[in-house]
Amino acid sequence: MATENKAVITLFGATGDLAKRKLYTALFKLYQKGYLAEHFALLGTSRHDYTDEEFQELVRNSIKDVEESRDGEAADFSKHFFYKAHDVTKPEHYTILKERIEELDKQFGTEGNRLFYMSMAPQFFGTIAMNLKKQGLLSDDGFNRLVIEKPFGRDFDSAKKLNDALSQTFDENQIFRIDHYLGKEMVQNIQALRFGNTIIESLWNNRYIDNIQVTLSEKLGVEERAGYYDQSGALRDMVQNHIMQIVAQLAMEQPVSFTDTDVRVEKIKALRSLRVYTPSEAAANFVRGQYDAGDGTEAYRSADGVDPESGTETFVAAKLLFDNYRWSGVPFYVRTGKKLADKFTRIDVVFKKPLIDIFADPRNESDQSLNSNVLTIFVEPKSGFAMQLNAKRAGQGFTTQPVDLKYLQSDSDKKESPEPYERLFHDALEGNHTNFASWAEIAYAWKFVDVIRKLWDIEKPQFPNYTPGSMGPAASDELLARDGRKWVYRLNH
Ligand SMILES: NC(=O)C1=CN([C@@H]2O[C@H](COP(=O)(O)OP(=O)(O)OC[C@H]3O[C@@H](n4cnc5c(N)ncnc54)[C@H](OP(=O)(O)O)[C@@H]3O)[C@@H](O)[C@H]2O)C=CC1
Numbered sequence: 182m183a184t185e186n187k188a189v190i191t192l193f194g195a196t197g198d199l200a201k202r203k204l205y206t207a208l209f210k211l212y213q214k215g216y217l218a219e220h221f222a223l224l225g226t227s228r229h230d231y232t233d234e235e236f237q238e239l240v241r242n243s244i245k246d247v248e249e250s251r252d253g254e255a256a257d258f259s260k261h262f263f264y265k266a267h268d269v270t271k272p273e274h275y276t277i278l279k280e281r282i283e284e285l286d287k288q289f290g291t292e293g294n295r296l297f298y299m300s301m302a303p304q305f306f307g308t309i310a311m312n313l314k315k316q317g318l319l320s321d322d323g324f325n326r327l328v329i330e331k332p333f334g335r336d337f338d339s340a341k342k343l344n345d346a347l348s349q350t351f352d353e354n355q356i357f358r359i360d361h362y363l364g365k366e367m368v369q370n371i372q373a374l375r376f377g378n379t380i381i382e383s384l385w386n387n388r389y390i391d392n393i394q395v396t397l398s399e400k401l402g403v404e405e406r407a408g409y410y411d412q413s414g415a416l417r418d419m420v421q422n423h424i425m426q427i428v429a430q431l432a433m434e435q436p437v438s439f440t441d442t443d444v445r446v447e448k449i450k451a452l453r454s455l456r457v458y459t460p461s462e463a464a465a466n467f468v469r470g471q472y473d474a475g476d477g478t479e480a481y482r483s484a485d486g487v488d489p490e491s492g493t494e495t496f497v498a499a500k501l502l503f504d505n506y507r508w509s510g511v512p513f514y515v516r517t518g519k520k521l522a523d524k525f526t527r528i529d530v531v532f533k534k535p536l537i538d539i540f541a542d543p544r545n546e547s548d549q550s551l552n553s554n555v556l557t558i559f560v561e562p563k564s565g566f567a568m569q570l571n572a573k574r575a576g577q578g579f580t581t582q583p584v585d586l587k588y589l590q591s592d593s594d595k596k597e598s599p600e601p602y603e604r605l606f607h608d609a610l611e612g613n614h615t616n617f618a619s620w621a622e623i624a625y626a627w628k629f630v631d632v633i634r635k636l637w638d639i640e641k642p643q644f645p646n647y648t649p650g651s652m653g654p655a656a657s658d659e660l661l662a663r664d665g666r667k668w669v670y671r672l673n674h
């Protein structure tokens with residue numbers, strides 16, 4: 182039975198792409214499930230002039246593809262939406278919002294609970310937070326929470342400045358920094374798999390694991406977000422946040438309890454032990470790439486909004502090392518890129534082979550009959566996991582072959598799984614921080630990434646260097662080959 186969350190949500194950037202594509206759908210699903218009901222209202226803002234009715238129509242249009250579970254549900258839902266034109270840079274405009282929020286609080290009986298969601302360009306985050314306090318938009322009765330979109334800064338210094346600005350208004354326990362990968366079912370499953378299964382957790386260390394591979398592969402290019410992306414690149418766009426968050430969950434120790442406070446403590450400790458490279462180590466352990474023309478599409482540099490001489494990377498592969506007792510000597514290989522062979526996210530945990538292979542032919546030194554055991558976590562598009570084991574090939578004689586023990590979520594399980602934004606919105610309304618990045622995690626991630634960024638900003642890359650439809654530049658394979666290893670997921674394999 183769902184417990185209703187009561188709040189006035191103020192959405193900055195209510196007419197933007199993210200709001201229309203993701204946020205209204207997420208809220209509608211919470212409404213369908215009863216997590217939002219009578220006692221909520223959303224006040225949307227942007228500079229554009231809309232009446233409440235026009236805004237409600239925009240919301241209905243945004244959710245038109247979601248199946249209604251009862252007649253008139255979308256219309257009833259949209260009646261909780263209101264609008265005020267507002268320029269976030271104009272302090273006097275906040276007074277209008279304040280009055281409206283107070284009215285909505287009374288009208289919908291939201292008990293003074295306020296959630297402010299910044300779905301806007303990051304340069305406005307600090308200004309909005311400051312004005313929320315200065316112009317008195319915070320409530321004295323219920324909760325005040327701030328949900329903030331990515332990117333959280335572009336390096337450690339700017340992230341710290343932003344965090345300091347937010348901290349003038351909100352405490353750490355009131356801030357919810359979105360990383361939508363933390364809302365994905367199988368990313369959340371990492372902890373269930375590890376800490377719910379002795380068979381896995383007892384082997385989860387450098388005695389048994391040879392290496393861990395994380396791949397966030399995208400088939401699309403930069404599409405309409407070229408302006409943003411060309412200033413960001415894959416390192417900032419995907420590695421500093423999503424990859425670091427996944428890696429932290431793979432590397433962390435078991436938390437004392439499954440509460441947001443204890444989970445955060447362990448993730449922070451894991452990120453603290455991530456080796457921050459010297460510039461020469463960074464050069465050796467990081468690979469960057471940019472896609473060329475091919476496979477029927479234009480090169481990155483020819484995309485609208487991209488500098489024709491752009492040195493921005495659309496691909497990153499790297500080897501990360503943790504200096505702690507559990508992981509010493511185990512490389513974590515990560516990669517992400519646009520215009521790759523396919524859209525998928527997966528984690529491959531490669532176990533060590535038996536020290537002695539009794540099945541190999543002693544007369545043939547190159548006979549390698551046993552494969553490494555590999556635990557694959559399929560994050561998307563399929564959700565589940567598989568364990569590759571060695572087994573006897575059926576029939577006369579004795580040879581081995583790899584076989585899979587596999588669990589894949591059924592279509593109905595998948596239908597039951599909330600989309601990341603639905604889950605994260607609900608968590609923020611509940612005040613649960615487990616699936617949001619803390620400041621300390623972000624700070625460690627930036628300190629790690631800054632070394633690479635500085636190096637890459639000085640050295641001009643040889644771009645473009647990979648073909649659309651491939652798995653990135655050859656140097657990505659060489660990064661592993663140097664260590665006598667291969668990516669588990671390879672094309673034509
Ligand atoms: N779109 C996406 O897929 C993703 C977006 N994000 C992040 O979400 C945030 C929003 O992105 P997105 O929706 O794409 O951005 P958009 O550019 O589509 O929307 C920006 C919104 O801000 C409003 N706005 C701009 N300037 C002002 C101002 N001075 N005062 C008040 N409102 C203003 C715009 O309306 P108007 O111009 O009418 O004022 C619009 O509603 C960003 O931080 C982005 O990085 C993160 C992941 C994915």
Ligand SMILES: O=C1O[C@H](COP(=O)(O)O)[C@@H](O)[C@H](O)[C@H]1O
Pocket residue numbers: 361399418419
């Ligand atoms: O945060 C981002 O993520 C998307 C990929 O997200 P996914 O859920 O579709 O895997 C990426 O395309 C975008 O560049 C980045 O900003």
